[in-house]
Every structure is written in structure tokens, then in C-alpha cells.
Amino acid sequence: MAAERTRRLTPLQLARLLRSAAAEKKAWDPVVIDVREQTSVADYFVICEGETDRQVRAIADGMVEAAKAKDRRPLAVDGYGDAGWILLDFDSVLAHVFLPGERSYYDLESLWAPAAKRRGRGCLCF
Numbered sequence: 001m002a003a004e005r006t007r008r009l010t011p012l013q014l015a016r017l018l019r020s021a022a023a024e025k026k027a028w029d030p031v032v033i034d035v036r037e038q039t040s041v042a043d044y045f046v047i048c049e050g051e052t053d054r055q056v057r058a059i060a061d062g063m064v065e066a067a068k069a070k071d072r073r074p075l076a077v078d079g080y081g082d083a084g085w086i087l088l089d090f091d092s093v094l095a096h097v098f099l100p101g102e103r104s105y106y107d108l109e110s111l112w113a114p115a116a117k118r119r120g121r122g123c124l125c126f
Helices: 002-007 011-024 053-069 100-106 108-112 114-118
Strands: 028-034 044-049 076-078 085-089 093-098
Touching: 011 028, 011 044, 011 053, 011 093, 028 108, 044 053, 044 100, 044 108, 053 085, 053 093, 093 100, 100 108
Parallel strands: 044 093
Antiparallel strands: 028 044, 076 085, 085 093
């Protein structure tokens, strides 16, 4: 049991793993946002975008495969069919993979990291 606990990823480690997996699939501007003080829905958001619906699906697939390699699976996947915005729910980490127009329209970075934006630091990124 102790070995299982040490092997388990923390939410931040999982978020970084997902961001890295997205970058490996050539995602644009992958970021991790710490939302622990703003909501109980999740601890971290991973946000990125792909150029086409095919790339958005490939990024999401790469994230799921990276998580599976660490014995983590998403609780739910939404939006895979049209691939304008795919949401991967890993409980404490929500991964959002967008097409560029969808990402700019919903602008989750501004919504969830307003203080960091005002200070000119971008997101609370890790």
C-alpha cells in the first residue's frame, strides 16, 4: 500500500504530464492553471489548442495515453466527436483541448487566472 501511494501522481504532476503530452503532439501554447483557490471542481486546468480537429483529437489521445502509462484514466471525455473543444476529466485535473477559435472565444485563461493576467504574468503556469 505504501508503494502504491508513492507511485501515485499528485494533481500537479498529472497536470504537468498532460501538458508535456500535449506539447509532444505539437499543441499550441499548453499551460497549466492553478484553480485551487477559485473552485472545488478541480485543482488544475491544462489548456492548449490544435490547428485542426484531427490534431485536437491527437492531442487528447496523447494526453490519455500518457495518463494511462501512469495508471490514470479520465473519468469522462466530452467533445471528442466534433473536436472543437475536448474536455478530459481526470477529477483533480481538467484538460481542455481547443481549436484556436474556440479557445479565444471561451478564453478560460482570463476567466480562471484574472489576477495573474492583471499582473502581466500570463497564467499561473507551471
